[in-house]
Amino acid sequence: MTVQIGRPIGNCMGECIDVTQGQEGECMGRFLRVPVKLDITKPLKRGTKISLPSGQQEWVDFRYERLPDLCYNCKRMGHIMGDFTFVDEVVKSAKDKPYGSFLRVIHDFVKPWSTSPKRARN
Incomplete structure (x- = not known):
């Protein structure tokens, strides 16, 4: 996972604040920590489908x-x-x-x- 993939995922949940990454810009393998500002009056999302750079569709659990x-x-x-x-x-x-x-x-x-x-x- 990368920051470029993390930001759209975060914005799908709410307002993406940041994508947590290591010192060299890497993320945590298959996982991302994405602080998001949520509208708590709306139901939480369980996940979303994203399009990978390869064009493949993938489901992401939140x-x-x-x-x-x-x-x-x-x-x-x-x-x-x-x-x-x-x-x-x-x-x-x-x-x-x-x-x-x-x-x-x-x-x-x-x-x-x-x-x-x-x-x-x-």
């Missing part, structure tokens, strides 16, 4: 860091499933719910506790 409460039913942030005050026909008739916890980025390398040694008491 993952979101620091994602707050997300309703998997209406695809909007700020509440969880069943806890919304608006209901439209699309939400009422939704049989398959293509949204789930897989949209969240989970960092396995972050430990939730400190590993520093304890001080001895005298």
